Amino acid sequence: MSRKQLIILAVTGGFIVLVVIIGVLSGDGWLSGSSLPNVENESPINGTGVMESGRQLFTPEVPVDAVITPPAIEAPVSPGSTASVKIFSVSISRNGYEPSTITVNRGDNVDLRLTATDGDYDWSLPAVGYYQSMKKGEMKRVVFDAALVGTFRFECRDLCPLGGKISWELIVVP
Numbered sequence: 001m002s003r004k005q006l007i008i009l010a011v012t013g014g015f016i017v018l019v020v021i022i023g024v025l026s027g028d029g030w031l032s033g034s035s036l037p038n039v040e041n042e043s044p045i046n047g048t049g050v051m052e053s054g055r056q057l058f059t060p061e062v063p064v065d066a067v068i069t070p071p072a073i074e075a076p077v078s079p080g081s082t083a084s085v086k087i088f089s090v091s092i093s094r095n096g097y098e099p100s101t102i103t104v105n106r107g108d109n110v111d112l113r114l115t116a117t118d119g120d121y122d123w124s125l126p127a128v129g130y131y132q133s134m135k136k137g138e139m140k141r142v143v144f145d146a147a148l149v150g151t152f153r154f155e156c157r158d159l160c161p162l163g164g165k166i167s168w169e170l171i172v173v174p
Contacts, residue, residue, distance in 0.1 A: 057126045060150040066171050069102045077109055085109040085143075090168070092121045092134070094161035097154070097168035104146045106174050112142040122159040125152060133159060146172045 071086035086108055091098045092115065104110055114123060116134040124131040132140050155167035 057153050058150055060148075062149060062151060062171055062173050066103045066173050068105060068173070069099065083109060085111050087111045087113065090114045091117045092123065092156075092166075093117045094119065096166040097123075100168045101171060102168075103171040103173060106146055106149050106172055108146045108172075110142075110144055110146055112170075113139055114142065115139040119161070120159050121161075122157055123154050124157045125154050126157075131157060148172060149174050 069088065072089050073087040074084050075087065077083040077085050086104065088102050088110065090102070090112055102112075114132075114134070116136050116138055119136050120134065122131065122133040134140055149172050152170045152172070153167055154170065155165055160166060
């Protein structure tokens, strides 16, 4: 190879490395895919169905009969803004999650407020590897833009009520 070809090859390789590093650090580019959820910051989710022990944790399909869930509160994202955030309350108890399904539109700004009502519980979103434990009476928030259409399964992992796992679904419709 000539010296000129080596320089071109080195510059091209350096550019590719720089683009990859910027993509990883930005977290919202083509490397991270669409986002859901964020608990203080964004978490990536891939666009493929994820299986664990034969259970579907994410599917790009949406039930035909899915009906948008009215939020407990809808508020402007910031003063004077036309965009709004939809706030939903989810309680976790030995009887499961209530409500057991929440359906939102793609593009909605969503604020989920999960509360452990009668004991210590945990919940996870296995499709993105997210896990959170909660003490009785504690509330945790999950804030995200619903960017990826599909059905996401939230479930308990370690602090489940007697009798096994409990779960609920978040459905994002187009």
